[in-house]
Amino acid sequence: MAQEVRGVIAPGKDEPVRIETIVVPDPGPGEAVVRIQACGVCHTDLHYKQGGISDDFPFLLGHEAAGVVESVGDGVTDVEPGGFVILNWRAVCGKCRACLRGRPWYCFDTHNAKQKMTLTDGTELSPALGIGAFAEKTLVAAGQCTKVDPAVSAQVAGLLGCGVMAGIGAAINTGNVGRGDSVAVIGCGGVGDAAIAGSRLAGAAKIIAVDIDDRKLRTARSMGATHTVNSRETDPVEAIRELTGGFGADVVIEAVGRPETYQQAFYARDLAGTVVLVGVPTPEMKLELPLLDVFGRGGSLKSSWYGDCLPSRDFPMLIDLHLQGRLDLGAFVTETIQLDEVEKAFERMHQGDVLRSVVVL
Numbered sequence: 001m002a003q004e005v006r007g008v009i010a011p012g013k014d015e016p017v018r019i020e021t022i023v024v025p026d027p028g029p030g031e032a033v034v035r036i037q038a039c040g041v042c043h044t045d046l047h048y049k050q051g052g053i054s055d056d057f058p059f060l061l062g063h064e065a066a067g068v069v070e071s072v073g074d075g076v077t078d079v080e081p082g083g084f085v086i087l088n089w090r091a092v093c094g095k096c097r098a099c100l101r102g103r104p105w106y107c108f109d110t111h112n113a114k115q116k117m118t119l120t121d122g123t124e125l126s127p128a129l130g131i132g133a134f135a136e137k138t139l140v141a142a143g144q145c146t147k148v149d150p151a152v153s154a155q156v157a158g159l160l161g162c163g164v165m166a167g168i169g170a171a172i173n174t175g176n177v178g179r180g181d182s183v184a185v186i187g188c189g190g191v192g193d194a195a196i197a198g199s200r201l202a203g204a205a206k207i208i209a210v211d212i213d214d215r216k217l218r219t220a221r222s223m224g225a226t227h228t229v230n231s232r233e234t235d236p237v238e239a240i241r242e243l244t245g246g247f248g249a250d251v252v253i254e255a256v257g258r259p260e261t262y263q264q265a266f267y268a269r270d271l272a273g274t275v276v277l278v279g280v281p282t283p284e285m286k287l288e289l290p291l292l293d294v295f296g297r298g299g300s301l302k303s304s305w306y307g308d309c310l311p312s313r314d315f316p317m318l319i320d321l322h323l324q325g326r327l328d329l330g331a332f333v334t335e336t337i338q339l340d341e342v343e344k345a346f347e348r349m350h351q352g353d354v355l356r357s358v359v360v361l
């Protein structure tokens with residue numbers, strides 16, 4: 001029997017979001033219905049609402065979520081009803097070239113539920129990132145459910161489903177930050193702060209936070225930054241070089257997504273250092289760099305998609321570290337809100353005064 005639940009939809013380009021009744025089908029083969037307990041508000045939800053990702057309105061928003069599996073369809077063996085899970089948008093297929101080569105964190109054939117959730121009039125919904133978790137329940141592919149220790153609170157766990165994982169992964173997976181490294185992080189929102197927390201976890205000796213907003217720099221320090229630079233007042237490239245004995249940082253993580261900050265990252269790293277781009281640019285942005293500098297400075301220029309995470313490997317590990325007190329995921333939750341406050345949370349996000357608003361259900 002399909003069930004009816006409440007969910008937050010984006011009805012059309014730039015229209016305010018609203019709560020609607022969502023019809024959630026019973027899980028078919030390979031699918032699971034998850035009772036959502038918490039879901040963070042991410043920039044990507046706002047981009048969906050603004051029509052910046054696709055025109056497939058109406059969207060069922062929300063994708064940084066944790067909850068409890070309610071029911072599973074035929075052939076599902078990895079999760080069972082009652083299991084506490086974080087939802088992911090990289091349900092590895094096991095069959096694509098990346099998977100077969102043993103690099104499932106690059107899987108390009110991730111799957112979602114085959115059946116559609118709908119409005120009561122039958123209108124099909126497009127779930128954000130194949131998840132759609134600003135809802136009491138959602139239907140996903142079972143592979144999108146990653147079991148973690150249920151001792152963690154859902155509002156904290158859900159954050160690993162997207163932005164915080166992207167930031168931590170940019171440091172520990174893509175940037176390969178290690179003990180004793182110097183790291184600079186440009187842009188200290190939720191993603192940049194997670195990169196800072198990830199760098200601390202990995203044993204970085206120096207972590208330089210760069211932002212144009214002093215409020216963000218204060219938070220960055222509490223996340224593990226050892227030095228801060230306000231790049232509105234000080235040239236960040238010079239400042240980072242000065243703080244690293246004139247060399248530049250081993251790893252520079254760009255968590256804004258703009259050509260000028262990418263350029264800063266490029267020049268703020270040591271010779272043979274690594275630049276990680278985790279900020280997401282817009283289609284019209286262009287980058288111009290002297291090719292000789294790209295050649296001459298060596299090293300690697302990488303981008304980090306979802307923190308190059310493998311959910312089955314990374315989510316349980318990071319939750320365990322959090323439960324041991326070694327990674328304060330709770331620090332990313334600025335406020336908890338109700339389902340009907342998502343629109344307000346978008347406004348606060350725009351003003352820059354939250355890391356994460358988390359809807360609790």
Ligand code: APR
Pocket residue numbers: 043044163166186187188189190191192210211212213216231255256257258261278279280281352355
């Ligand atoms: N130089 C340095 N910092 C900047 C600059 C700049 N020119 N412009 C903006 N910032 C800072 C902001 O002050 C803010 O602290 O970058 C931070 C961006 O943070 P958020 O807006 O909270 O975004 P966040 O959720 O962290 O995501 C950052 O990663 O996943 C992507 O789509 C996401 O592109 C976005 C980026």
Ligand code: ZN
Pocket residue numbers: 092093094095096097098099100104107108109110
């Ligand atoms: Zn695959």
Ligand code: ZN
Pocket residue numbers: 042043044045063064162163
């Ligand atoms: Zn997200």
